[in-house]
Amino acid sequence: MKAGAQGPERGFNPRIAAQRATPGIAQFLSRYLTVAFLDPGQQRAGWRDLLVLFDTPVQQAARRDLDSLSLGAVAAEVKTVRPGPARAAVTFLYQGGRPVGATVKLAFDGSADVEQGTGPVRLRSVFQLLWTAQGWRIASYQSQTGASP
16 A cells, blocks of 8 residues: 655654554555455445445445445355455545545455356545544545456
């Protein structure tokens, strides 16, 4: 994961700030990829564990966009997903000495086993994250899934 930080404070050290914030965002992104791609059974639960990762004002939009954010409708056909490489580039926004937002460019590649065989899956997303009382939440997104090229 590549990380950087920006903040208005005098004496702000972006390298140190990014190092401190990276473990929390890495955990958030790992959870996202797990519930969106590695656990096809999430569809049966209505993607509940995925949707809570979105800030309340965008949860309805995320529900409509599940096919571009996760395995979506094809999850019912997926038996297993084998993860491949995931890459993230993160820029943190700091205020008052703590991270309050982040821009994340996330790329994930893997393969999915279905009745007909195995096929590639991929995700290319840009997320705007906010730090909330519940932790990191996706406040806006541009996302695309599909077969790997």
